[in-house]
Amino acid sequence: MKEIIFVISVLSITMGSLIGYDEGSILTITISIVGGFILMALAFIIGRLEDLKPIAATAHTLVDSAETVEVDQAPEKLESNGANYAVEVVQAAEDQKSILRQLIELYEYDFSEFNDADVNASGYYGYTYLDHYWTEEKRRAYLVKVDAQYAGFVLVNDYTHNMVDEDARSIAEFFIMRKYRRRGIGKLVASKVFDTFKGTWVVLQHGNNAVSHHFWTHTINEYTGGSYNEHDVTTEHWKGTGIVFRSGASESAAE
16 A cells, blocks of 8 residues: 555656646646655555554564453353342453442441441541552452342452462452352352462451351362362451462362
């Protein structure tokens, strides 16, 4: 395309100049020269755009080769207690931040039973790291939907409280709304999130939250086929338990 435009621009300058010279028209000569240079510039721009295409393809390949993969966002059918549910786990877009912020308020309210937190002067619990989930590479925010209704969220980061030395991921926050609990939905959501990163995971539970500890040991035991370790852990604010495992462990055991 750029070669054709270049040839047309040269012909425009040449023919216009000849015609203008024969007719003695300076205006014709000027128009043909200006028009020709405009076409040359257009050919140059098209050439530069074509040169950039391999760079874009290379960048796409680098993204595809990363060890973190996107979550399977297709709705998954779940049958529990005689009812059927369509469960979705979708990565939260930045324009959905307000939705996530509101769900976090519900989560913080539930969790205040264990960490004794109070709302601030504006009546909110707040969440310090919310914006970081769209600015830091190893953070991921997922929204959970059940039958197309918002039902919870999962926040993932790489802060493992020095429990492991290698590159790993951690469930920073995990929340399923009360009406959707005890249906197997949380276990399904956790498994889908674990599948996004094939490597070491750390999951912490607050020492006062026995229900959380029961849920995670049961879920991770089933996911890994029993291949996990538990450790005592102390964070900046509380003491509890940390479970360390590798995603894909159950598949390896099966082989």
